[in-house]
Amino acid sequence: MNKADMRMFTEAWLWLALARTMLLFLPFRKLAPILGEKIPPPADQEDKHHEQDDKLLRIGTAILRAGNKSPWRTECFEQALAGKFMLKTRCMPSTVFFGVSKNRRKGNFNAHAWLRCGNCIVTGDKHLEQFTVIACFKS
Numbered sequence: 001m002n003k004a005d006m007r008m009f010t011e012a013w014l015w016l017a018l019a020r021t022m023l024l025f026l027p028f029r030k031l032a033p034i035l036g037e038k039i040p041p042p043a044d045q046e047d048k049h050h051e052q053d054d055k056l057l058r059i060g061t062a063i064l065r066a067g068n069k070s071p072w073r074t075e076c077f078e079q080a081l082a083g084k085f086m087l088k089t090r091c092m093p094s095t096v097f098f099g100v101s102k103n104r105r106k107g108n109f110n111a112h113a114w115l116r117c118g119n120c121i122v123t124g125d126k127h128l129e130q131f132t133v134i135a136c137f138k139s
Helices: 003-025 028-035 054-068 076-089
Strands: 037-039 095-103 108-117 120-123 132-138
Touching: 003 028, 003 054, 003 076, 028 076, 054 076, 054 120, 076 095, 076 108, 076 120
Parallel strands: none
Antiparallel strands: 037 132, 095 108, 095 132, 108 120
16 A cells, blocks of 8 residues: 555545444434435435546545444444545545445345445445435535
């Protein structure tokens, strides 16, 4: 890893720590304003095409790497929240999406969160087609 990647890794690791702490101690009603303005889910259930942007790809990669080296939980919501903070410090608007899908084998629901900046998925880009968007927060 070069110095720039190491700095971004460290930043992501610290934001993930803050995100996990917030998720442990704050109810969602206190977190929602941090996520941004609640907007209606897109009519087309979104994300048919994903653009790639080098800066956004580097942020997403740093979050994944930092999450893999963290001793605490760094699942989709923590990653989306950390990414939101990283983009906000760079004055880049983003949208956090929350979706659900039915697990046919177990008969229960799976939840997922992901972060998008423009048309680029920054975090949580796996199997989005399985999820129905139930809430979006844009800043």
